[in-house]
Amino acid sequence: IRHFIVAENIAKRNGTYCPDNKYNFAFGASEIKPLNEIIQILSDTINNASLFVFHNASAEIGYLTKLGLQPTQLPIVDTQNLSYLLPDQNRGLKIGLESLVRALSITTSTTHMHNAGNDAYLTLLSAIEIDKVIYHSQEAAGMDN
Numbered sequence: 001i002r003h004f005i006v007a008e009n010i011a012k013r014n015g016t017y018c019p020d021n022k023y024n025f026a027f028g029a030s031e032i033k034p035l036n037e038i039i040q041i042l043s044d045t046i047n048n049a050s051l052f053v054f055h056n057a058s059a060e061i062g063y064l065t066k067l068g069l070q071p072t073q074l075p076i077v078d079t080q081n082l083s084y085l086l087p088d089q090n091r092g093l094k095i096g097l098e099s100l101v102r103a104l105s106i107t108t109s110t111t112h113m114h115n116a117g118n119d120a121y122l123t124l125l126s127a128i129e130i131d132k133v134i135y136h137s138q139e140a141a142g143m144d145n
Helices: 035-047 057-066 079-085 097-103 116-140
Strands: 004-006 031-033 052-054 076-078
Touching (some): 031 035, 052 116, 057 076, 079 097, 079 116
Parallel strands (some): 052 076
């Protein structure tokens, strides 16, 4: 997992609408790079991917599209949409990543959400946990394939 900070935005901070965890990447050092280099790294990643895991895919695809990237050529796993399949979820309400992580009882060493690298990791863990819940509920119902 890598976390990039856009060099051109180094002075910008969060904190008004969500916690400022820009410098709280839990899995190594953040990399400060110019936006054009980050776009190239993302493009290379997209070109070598076999699927995408997002939380709120439409928003993420929107951000990537604004950067000139097209991630829609591959299968997409959207943990926000998959959360509707979980027991006891309010149908029709969009669940945030932090609420989903709590609902799935995911424990991790990072408590710094709203850091893109940490959120990506937690999104991947959420997808794995949702798969386990769905698979085990189907298995219990005798519907395993």
